Amino acid sequence: MPTSGFASTRALRRWQVEELAEAIAAVAGRSLPGTMDVDTDFFDAGGTSIAAVELLGVLDRELDIRPDLDTVFFDARPRRLAHRWLADNPEAVAPQADLAQTLGSAVREAAMPAGTAENDPTGSWFATTAEGDEFDAAERSERPAQTGVPERLPANVRRIGGNAEAFVDTDDLAQMFADLGGADRLPLVGPVERVAPQRILLTGATGFLGSHLLLDLLRHSAAHVFCLVRADTDEDALKRLEEGLRRFSLPWSREVARRVTAVAGDLRSPRLGLDGQRWEELAAEVDSIVNAGAAVDFLRGYPSLRATNVLGPLTLAELAATGRPKPIHHVSSLAVFNGSRASLLAEDEPTANVAALPIGYDRSKWAAEAMLRRAGEHGLTVTVLRAGGIGAHPDTGAHNARDLNAGITAALMRFRTVPGFRYLNAAPVDWVSRVAAEIVCTPGAWGHTYHLTGAPTSLEQLVAETTVGGLGVRVQHWEQWCTDVVRTIREEPVPELESLAQVLQSPVARRQLAAMVTAPPASSARTDAFVAAQGLPAPATGLAARGKLLEVVAGVGTRADAEPYLRFNETLSGTVVSVDDTIEEPVTIPCDLRLALSVAGSAQAFAARTLDVRGELHCPALHPEPLTVEGTAIVRPHDGLPLRHETRHPIMHYRLALRDPDGGTWWMEGYKFAAARRQLVRQLGTQAVEIGRTGEPAAYRGAVSVPMHTYLPDQIDGIQIDPTLSERQQRLAKLLWLSWFGGQLGKSLLEPMLRVGTDLLDLRRALRKDNRR
Known part of the structure; x- marks a missing residue:
């Protein structure tokens, strides 16, 4: 053949x-x-x-x-x-x-x-x-x-496998040091004019940090921003810019479009891919340059990254030296310290020996900084903004799905394990971009190195945060964690984790993870002083910083065989009657439910306020044998606001699917309501229900209630926590659940009381007005 x-x-x-x-x-x-x-x-x-x-x-x-x-x-x-x-x-x-x-x-x-x-x-x-x-x-x-x-290839090449x-x-290394020599051929320039910039060139504006930085530059200055975007035409560049902002849940409006000029070009190309005239025009127009563009890839080597990460900043230095001198602000990375033996990564601490840097990405960021230091010796004003891990936006949950930190968070959600590390030097993107924008717009801050990392997070802090948040995790040695995560993803493919698997199965990229988990804490003394002097807010930390991300990546879910984080039972008994109007005296039919309510993690409960429901229902009108039950229960649906034409406030909303032993399917919907009347506790356990065949209107209506003698053993003493957690974590998780769930129920009972009280006050005011007349 x-x-x-x-x-x-x-x-x-x-x-x-x-x-x-x-x-x-x-x-x-x-x-x-x-x-x-x-x-x-x-x-x-x-x-x-x-x-x-x-x-x-x-x-x-x-x-x-x-x-x-x-x-x-x-x-x-x-x-x-x-x-x-x-x-x-x-x-x-x-x-x-x-x-x-x-x-x-x-x-x-x-x-x-x-x-x-x-x-x-x-x-x-x-x-x-x-x-x-x-x-x-x-x-x-x-x-x-x-x-x-x-x-x-030289004869003295050192081969490893x-x-x-x-x-x-x-x-x-030979290529790297040859690239650094490019800065030596920059012209000598005079000092920059230290005034707030009015026309800023920004690269990387379609990326995660760059898009947030663009919005902060617009919000907190009067500057017009020129955005270099890889595209064939300026019109295409503007479209890509809009798509980039929307991708990260950022607004695009006429005002944004009015104050932005999209420039089609390429950071990797000579003179940014611009013709001679456009290059000269841009050099004359802009008075500040901000480089947030980079190829972030832990798998590629230095030769594959140098065009964007080293030669790109070199071209921007050329632009800064063309015509009137312009300050250049370069977003770098703590990766320049990987392999360093320093006990504290201070802003003025010498970077690592380049031969110790583990991967091409680290070397490219090191080379860019070294090249810009040489450019500074030629008179250019260079500000280095070093970021660590850049976390999700605490309000929108927008994050970089290919970021290693986001991948580890998604894996934590899925597998409830985390690699053992010393410190995480990371801060949420909104804070990083806000501080960076303020530095760019403050002339007195130029010419220094800043660490935009916030306070370091220790392993103990992260474990405590996840426990409080309902995601108690198991800590593994990072090598074992890599092996287990890759194997499990390959056995049970999860599209959201494929990028993480590709990184973790590469020996080269694993060296980056090794450097990350053994890194010492970063110091940001200069940045902290600047933030305090400018009155800027501190970065969100803990669950305030990561809570929304946990909610967003909760779609990754937990493994099918994973124990629920928390579960408890609920028993309900009552009766239903037929809604058929032709029946003169409807027969009361017993209806009993044995349910198990559970949550996979805190994001499901505390953010979405949703519980998973499974169990069985006994109702002779539907089938002589028990029906299986599966669905969800929402705590305080619609934020507890009364339904249309209702004065009662909803406490919980059950939406359940039923299946009888013969394969017949039914639906069941139930509400627990709170009203301003006595028997408050009884209201918490009573559910008004409707039942009907799938695709048909309700056939039965009634009410079921929790027998009082079952409430304590089922829903308080009977709470079960994931047995893989430590005893301390289990106790803390139970207390957190009871305080949160009890608070939700208390709020549900209080709201109708307050509403009645408000109505009475309004009525008294109306009566006083009438009496005065």
């Missing part, structure tokens, strides 16, 4: 680097919107993590090469993949020469000319090879694009 692709014409001839590189480029290009050349990074061309996994399978089938996933993430340029595969497998054979050459020619003819501004991220003033050679735009148009790495880490000492 004939085979397709390269495999069908396999000949015993060794691959050549260029030939293999072109073949990889052609294969990779199939999963991208257009074609790519041998020096274009797969991810910069639009590739995704899932597409990278699929690419490995195609390379194995068609080219008989099997690079591992970490190698692809480290540097996804086909030329570098070819170099690395042949360095480890020098005997690898190639398919028939004419087929490979034909494919290579097609790639060269279809691809954009190498070295153009659109696909050469090393352009502008600072384009260099690893050796530090410099060349201008005219030269680039006539010579192949520079890869920035040696064409032949044949993966991407083997190349750190040569490709990675």
Whole structure:
């Protein structure tokens, strides 16, 4: 049976680097919107993590090469993949020469000319090879694009298992220090004018932090903001900007559109992808630059990230030095400390030794800071805003679904486990963006480094918070936690956790997690002093910061075999009658329910005020045998407001589905009401119910009540807490539930009393007015 692709014409001839590189480029290009050349990074061309996994399978089938996933993430340029595969497998054979050459020619003819501004991220003033050679735009148009790495691997390459880490000492560090040299060619500039900015250039405005920062700049200043957005036209850029804000539950209005100018460009490209005239116009128009744009990916290596994370800030420094000098504010990361042995991560603490940084992302952020320090030596005013973990918005729950902290939170919801760590240096996004915007708009604050991390959270604090919030968790060593989470996600796929699984199954990315869980606390003394001086609020902490996120990611749910966080029983007995008007004397029919009410976690109860209900119903009118019951009960529905044409206030609303042993289905709806009358306790246990066949109106109506002798043993003494929690956590969880649920019931009983009292006062006022007349 004939085979397709390269495999069908396999000949015993060794691959050549260029030939293999072109073949990889052609294969990779199939999963991208257009074609790519041998020096274009797969991810910069639009590739995704899932597409990278699929690419490995195609390379194995068609080219008989099997690079591992970490190698692809480290540097996804086909030329570098070819170099690395042949360095480890020098005997690898190639398919028939004419087929490979034909494919290579097609790639060269279809691809954009190498070295153009659109696909050469090393352009502008600072384009260099690893050796530090410099060349201008005219030269680039006539010579192949520079890869920035040696064409032949040095003999002293240190290999570790044949993966991407083997190349750190040569490709990675050599390229990094060559990139830093770009700042040395910046011109010397004079001091900036220290006045509040009126026209700000912002990058990364479609991202999580950048979108919040855009709104805070507009809300707390009179500035007009130019937003650099990756798009073909300014109109498309404006549309992407609007979509970005709406994605994170942020408002878009005419006022926002009036004070924003969307600029189509690309942070990765020379001169931001702008033509010469637009570049000069932008340099003359803006008086401040804020860089919140970055490629945040813990799987990709430095060569794959440098275009956005290092050369992008370098181009912004070039813009800041063009025309009148402009301050530049750069959003960085505590990742520059990963691997540091410091006991406290202070704002002026030296960053880690670059050789100790575990992954490409950390190195790219380190290189960007180092490059900007050199730019500062040329006279530029540089402010570094270091963020740690950026948490969800405490009011909207908006969060970055691909963020490692959000992934860990979702896993906590699903598995009730957390990796053991020393400290979490994180703050909610609203506070981070608010403080960053204030620094940008306060000239006296420029030129320093700030830690936008808030107060560190210890493991003990997080465990206490989750216990209070009804999510008692089990702490695991981070390596065991990684293994268990990945295995469970693979056994029971959860789409919301797929990104986390991809990170945790990568040995390279696990080094990032190891650095995170062993990190010391961050100090933010300068930031704290600035926040106090400006009268800014402190960041939300604890459940106030994470409660809404827990509610949002509650959709991930708990495992089907997980114990409910809390459960208790409820017994109800009463009668129903037929609602058929043709029956002159309706027969009273007994109706008894044996229910179990439960919650999976505090977000379900405290935020959604919803309980899961299961059990059985005995009612001879429906079926001689018991019917199964499944549904929900809502505590204080409609915030306890009376239903239409009702004076009673709803305490609980039951919506249940019934199924008889023969497969027949029914519905049941019930309300517990509170009214301003005696027998308050009796009202808490009485439920007005209606029952009908599925899709039909109610056939029976009546009332069922909790027998008083069952209330204490079932709903107080009988509360059961997840047995996997410690005894202390179980006691605390029970007390929290009783205080919250009791408070809800008390509020429900008090509201009708207050309403009657208010009505009486209004009546007395009306009578006094009448008497005066």
